[in-house]
Amino acid sequence: MQTADCIIVGAGLAGLSCGQTLAAAGRRVQIIEAADQPGGRVATDAVDGFRVDRGFQVYLDAYPEGQRFLDHRALQLGCFEPGALVASGGRLLPVSDPWRRPLAAIRSVLRGTVGVTDGIRTARLRSEMIRSVRQGRVDPAVVAPGDERSTRSSLESRGFSADFIRLFFEPFFGGVFLERELATAETVFGFTFAMFSLGRACLPAGGMAAIPRQLASGLPTGSLELGTPVERIEPDHAGGGELFLADGRRLAARMIVVATDAVTAANLLPAEAGGSWQPPAFKSTTLVAFAADGQPACGRTLIVSAEPAAAGPIDNLTVPSAVAAGYAPAGQSLIYASVRGDWPGAAADLPAAIQQQAAGWLGAEVNGWRQLATVAVPRALPVETPAVRRARPVSGQLGPGLFLCGDHLTTSSINGALAAGRRVAETLLAS
Numbered sequence: 001m002q003t004a005d006c007i008i009v010g011a012g013l014a015g016l017s018c019g020q021t022l023a024a025a026g027r028r029v030q031i032i033e034a035a036d037q038p039g040g041r042v043a044t045d046a047v048d049g050f051r052v053d054r055g056f057q058v059y060l061d062a063y064p065e066g067q068r069f070l071d072h073r074a075l076q077l078g079c080f081e082p083g084a085l086v087a088s089g090g091r092l093l094p095v096s097d098p099w100r101r102p103l104a105a106i107r108s109v110l111r112g113t114v115g116v117t118d119g120i121r122t123a124r125l126r127s128e129m130i131r132s133v134r135q136g137r138v139d140p141a142v143v144a145p146g147d148e149r150s151t152r153s154s155l156e157s158r159g160f161s162a163d164f165i166r167l168f169f170e171p172f173f174g175g176v177f178l179e180r181e182l183a184t185a186e187t188v189f190g191f192t193f194a195m196f197s198l199g200r201a202c203l204p205a206g207g208m209a210a211i212p213r214q215l216a217s218g219l220p221t222g223s224l225e226l227g228t229p230v231e232r233i234e235p236d237h238a239g240g241g242e243l244f245l246a247d248g249r250r251l252a253a254r255m256i257v258v259a260t261d262a263v264t265a266a267n268l269l270p271a272e273a274g275g276s277w278q279p280p281a282f283k284s285t286t287l288v289a290f291a292a293d294g295q296p297a298c299g300r301t302l303i304v305s306a307e308p309a310a311a312g313p314i315d316n317l318t319v320p321s322a323v324a325a326g327y328a329p330a331g332q333s334l335i336y337a338s339v340r341g342d343w344p345g346a347a348a349d350l351p352a353a354i355q356q357q358a359a360g361w362l363g364a365e366v367n368g369w370r371q372l373a374t375v376a377v378p379r380a381l382p383v384e385t386p387a388v389r390r391a392r393p394v395s396g397q398l399g400p401g402l403f404l405c406g407d408h409l410t411t412s413s414i415n416g417a418l419a420a421g422r423r424v425a426e427t428l429l430a431s
């Protein structure tokens with residue numbers, strides 16, 4: 001049996017940041033990954049000359065952990081316009097920059113639909129969230145959940161009108177949280193709001209997978225083993241334990257970090273190892289990718305839908321090839337439609353229903369779009385309601401030399417996953 005100092009199971013962003021932090025401190029580390037690429041839920045597939053991400057994701061360049069671990073310049077980040085188009089009643093309403101100039105943006109565009117007080121409240125919320133982030137009070141990756149409320153209750157208690165919540169917060173944050181009830185904890189919302197306000201929403205050249213690729217390239221040669229599923233982990237009460245691999249090998253390590261998603265972690269470990277810990281449920285999403293000749297009129301601007309689910313399946317619509325290089329062959333565009341979870345139609349009808357709804361917003365050019373791929377992501381984000389966050393373990397340490405790691409312990413975002421890996425590595429180094 002081979003023995004190692006520290007083995008990390010899973011090369012998602014959390015496993016990669018953990019590995020980088022340990023390697024930078026001089027530890028010998030081995031990362032065992034089931035898939036044939038690092039990155040986990042941050043993945044991109046080549047489809048007919050296009051690069052299609054596994055679910056619509058954006059990287060926010062204000063993420064503190066991103067600034068710590070990533071070389072933004074080398075990623076060749078392209079950015080969305082800071083504003084958006086809000087689809088309502090079959091029309092697109094431009095909101096110029098709700099993050100940096102909320103009062104002006106909201107007054108000018110949604111005039112007549114919502115009152116000026118909502119604009120003033122948004123401006124106040126923005127200042128408060130930025131201040132709280134700078135003082136370390138709303139980082140959901142480090143703040144203990146305590147007595148958080150849901151995003152919706154927080155917005156209601158701040159006096160936002162029901163119309164404004166429906167027209168602004170539901171379409172913007174429904175797409176981020178993958179749920180329009182806004183049941184996600186207010187700390188997660190506050191941090192995300194501040195990140196949108198302080199930076200830009202970006203995509204790296206050639207697809208989101210460039211992010212984990214860059215992280216993996218910083219690991220010591222030979223420390224990452226791909227295509228190697230771990231089947232079972234047997235902890236040792238003296239520290240670490242044994243890993244049973246699908247290829248029949250057994251590995252022993254003094255330190256084991258389980259950096260898979262939460263449900264897989266619970267399956268790999270014996271029930272008693274987690275104590276009372278229960279993995280959170282997942283939220284799912286679907287992305288339909290289209291190809292088009294030329295560029296859709298919305299260009300680098302995000303379209304979010306404030307229409308009812310009965311009006312069509314689109315949650316948000318984007319053109320990644322207009323934002324960053326390498327997503328589409330020359331002269332062509334890649335278009336993403338993220339599908340809302342509450343659309344009542346059948347999966348087989350999705351592409352046609354998306355084109356019909358989008359044609360109402362962008363015109364007849366949409367009829368020429370060709371469906372490239374439909375990407376279903378059943379395990380996209382762990383549920384992050386206040387109750388679920390309160391049930392998380394305070395520390396990822398399950399026993400001597402045995403650690404849990406991943407976005408389910410911090411917050412489900414690129415920043416949260418990177419923070420989770422770094423924090424476990426720091427605990428391990430201190431132990």
Ligand SMILES: Cc1cc2nc3c(=O)[nH]c(=O)nc-3n(C[C@H](O)[C@H](O)[C@H](O)COP(=O)(O)OP(=O)(O)OC[C@H]3O[C@@H](n4cnc5c(N)ncnc54)[C@H](O)[C@@H]3O)c2cc1C
Nearest residue numbers: 010012013014034040041055057058230406407413414417
């Ligand atoms: C559709 C979608 C949209 C998102 N949108 C955004 C966004 O816009 N902005 C943002 O910041 N974040 C977004 N996120 C969240 C972000 O991508 C995740 O929070 C983050 O990638 C989670 O990283 P992780 O390392 O914790 O877990 P994972 O990425 O799940 O990594 C776990 C790793 O463990 C591996 N593994 C599993 N089982 C085994 C096994 N038995 N043996 C060995 N290895 C195993 C997996 O293959 C994987 O590589 C989105 C996620 C999804 C899916």
